[in-house]
Amino acid sequence: MSVDLDGWGVAVTGGAQGLGYACAEAFARRGAGVALIDLNGETLDRAAERLAAETGAPVHAIPGSVVRRAEAEAALAQAHAALGRLDSLINNAGVYPRKELYEIGDADWEASVGVNLRGVYNMTAAAAPILAGNEPRAAAPSGRPVRGRIVAVSSVDAFKAHPANAHYAAVKAAVLSLTKSFALDLAPKGVLVNAVAPAAMATQKAAGSGFLEEFAAQTPIGRAADPAEVAAAILHLAGPENSYIAGETLLVAGGYVME
Template identity: 45%
Template sequence: MKSQSVIIVGGASGLGLVTAKLMVSHGAQKIGLIDRNEQMLFTAAETLRSLGVEVATAVADISRAETAHRGFDEVAAKLGRIHALVNSAAIYPRKSILDITDDEWDLENAINIKGTYHMMVAAVRHMRQFVSPPEVAGRIVNVTSVDAFKAHPQNAHYAATKAAVVSLTKSFAQECAKDQILVNSVAPAGFATDRAKELGFLPELAKASALGRAAEPAEMAEWIVMMASSRNTYATGENVVISGGYIYV
């Protein structure tokens, strides 16, 4: 990540912030954060600045094209060329398949699918300005989930959106190959976030994992950093499942 500029959507907390910190430790010099929570965004930016990097932020509703693109462009105007985009923003509700309302479907689709799509479009429009074959013009990494491949109770709408993002990743990879933009996704199993601990499924996941434990966020972030970094020069359209042997795809 040396001398790279990266935008992380959903970077104010959770895996997004962990990934930002890890990128800084790998040499990233400019970090852009886009999130809907202004206070958490401010706190995350201050944390990263204390590590000695330049940080730009934007509060944005990524479910709408105009606001999502405005947020990306606002950050890019401050940081200059963006080498990588990480889409880490998502909502994770829990509800029986018989009880999901239209409004809940719409919200899940708006953030997890449309939001990811809008940010990818903004990134491609920016990155294609820097096409200089055979050099890579940019990299996009979407955070998906093993839930796209393995059913679990009470999260059908979440799982469906993550399966859609896997498909979007492949479509963008194919269309953007001519512009030397690499598009991939990383699909974690559940890992030890505060939200996962609150929901209480980590012990069950640990038992089902071949390694006998849930992952730490930093272990998932390593794979995101790898796919977003200059070490990735050839992989595109791939979905990397990181599950500790919980699922084999």
């Protein structure tokens, strides 16, 4: 069943490429207006033009960083103004640093924490009052109506030991804890906060690394995910079909890790 998102407003961090773009496309093809928030201005502009041309949806390019709170708040405020209404936030911006366990330096920690964890916090904190202030789009079966939804992108690495990039895995595990804290605080206000934990995805960047073949050999399904498959899971959690899930993490890993 195709979900009709006409009139919806969705902001996606790291939305200019990879999974972020796939998420934006999933929403836009269903009629939602989309704000792509990304640090790479040139790539961002091209992505917004392409998505608008291919879907006919309103697409807004919002250059900005999620690392500093003031900048994150400004980017989200710009996205909200452009969309007119913000219904969902997808916290997808991230960096994937690989460093052997005993070679991780201060700068490596600061980069991973800054984007992968503090960025999630900054954007979620900025979105919380906006979403909680929305008029509900539909009446709840009973109890509190849903006013907004937030999804954070973690990683399957949060569930396993990973000496080749332990700082990344640790930070992505922290995203799951942060998701639960926000979910507990915001659910009574009508905002559902969840996370997804994908494994390797067949993005253009990953395809050139040689890693996908290695990953496929370790996965029962025998391949990496297409970004659109992960985006479909995010669409479910961040769209109108989710009216009851809060504080959960959905693994999208092809059986690579089972919880």
